Amino acid sequence: MLAELQTRSPDTYKTIIEESRQTSNTEAVLWKIEKPEVAPSYLLGTMHLSDPRISRLSTRQQDLIAHSKSVALEVADLSEKAVGDAMLKAGHLLVYTDGRTLNSQLSDDEFKVVQRIVKQAGMPEQSSALIKPWLISMMLATSDCERKQVESGAKVLDLQVAQEAQKNGLTVKGLETIEQQLESLASIADDQQIEMLKVGLKYADRTDDLMESIVQMYLRREIGAAMPFQLALAAESGVPASAFDGFKTALLSDRNVRMRDAAERLLQDGSAFIAVGALHLVGPTGLVALLRERGYAVTAVE
Incomplete structure (x- = not known):
């Protein structure tokens, strides 16, 4: 889709590429973290996908995990049960309980797409009007390709890291909880949730293409785009x-601040392997920059 944009709107494409190049700390997905008198640690930027081009850990990454004292992900337990339990407890964050409805804030055509998405996700179609916009946006973010791969047993990169850690006798720690993630998603202003959802609904039939575009950015180390x-x-x-x-x-x-603070407790012990979504690494408020502010030397590896 980025190539399409280059043809359809060259100026917009140029702006995207320029902004990407100006975004700091995008040249790698694996970073080495060092501080005097402490064994080095490593930070991996992931995509929460099972695409085999992404989800296979490199030999170096496997070796680093095997020789780590601790391994951490955004959340410690990514199982369906853990996510399901957290969502059951956070019902007020997922659905409207104040009389508002989603269909009253969207056009008829937009809401029809919402109903289709909800049904594809295995939820009752009649619940569509009460689901909050951010949750529909999350459903939209899962492409058909990804859904089929996960159903066939493929594991996302983060779970591959966890599996590798467990294989080496390490307990996976979490930098935050699922509940905290849900609260962050739900904290976005309602009008902004609706506006973002409208963008997702416009491209609902191109979710696979959208995801492939982001995958290509990751593979080319252009996640800043x-x-x-x-x-x-x-x-x-x-x-x-x-x-x-x-x-x-x-x-x-x-x-990023919350995860940096949680990560520091592991980094101070040395030999930590930390894996979080790649977007959390880049730019002036990303983890690479935040760790440097705390006196760590952070250098690109892969």
């Missing part, structure tokens, strides 16, 4: 970039 690309699609949908301000603050900047 992901957000400018998303904002370009929003602009084409008539949605302003400001609609994503809450997402960037609540889902990235604020969580």
Whole structure:
């Protein structure tokens, strides 16, 4: 889709590439973290996907995990049961309970897409009107390709890290909880949730293409293009970039600080292997920059 954009709107494409190149700490997905008198640790930027081009750990990554004292992911337990239990406890974050409905905030055509997405996710179609926008956006983010791979037993990269750790007798730690993640998602202003959802609904039939575009950015170490690309699609949908301000603050900047603070307890002991989504690494508020602010030397490896 980025190539399509280059043909359809060369100026927009140029802006995306320029912003990507200006975004710091995008040249690697594996980083070495060092501080005097402490054994080095490593930080891996993942994509929460089972695509074999991404989910296979390199020989170096496997070796680093095998020789680590601790391994941490965004959350310790990514099993369906753990996620399901957390969502049951956080019902008020998932659905409207104040009389509002989703269909009253969308066009008839948009809501029909929502109903289709809800049904595909295995939920009752009649519940569509009560589900909050952020949750529908999350459902939209799972492509048909990814859904089929997971159903066939393929594991996302983060679970591959956990599996490798457990194989080496290590207990996987979490930098945050599923409940904290859900609270962050739900904290985005309602009007911004709706605007972001409208962008997703416009491209609902191209979820596979959207995901492939992001995968290509990851493989080429151009993850800094992901957000400018998303904002370009929003602009084409008539949605302003400001609609994503809450997402960037609540889902990235604020969580980066929380994860940095949790990671430091492991880094101080040395030989830690930490894996989080790649978007959490890049830019001035990313983990690479935040760790450097704390006096760590952080250098690109892969």
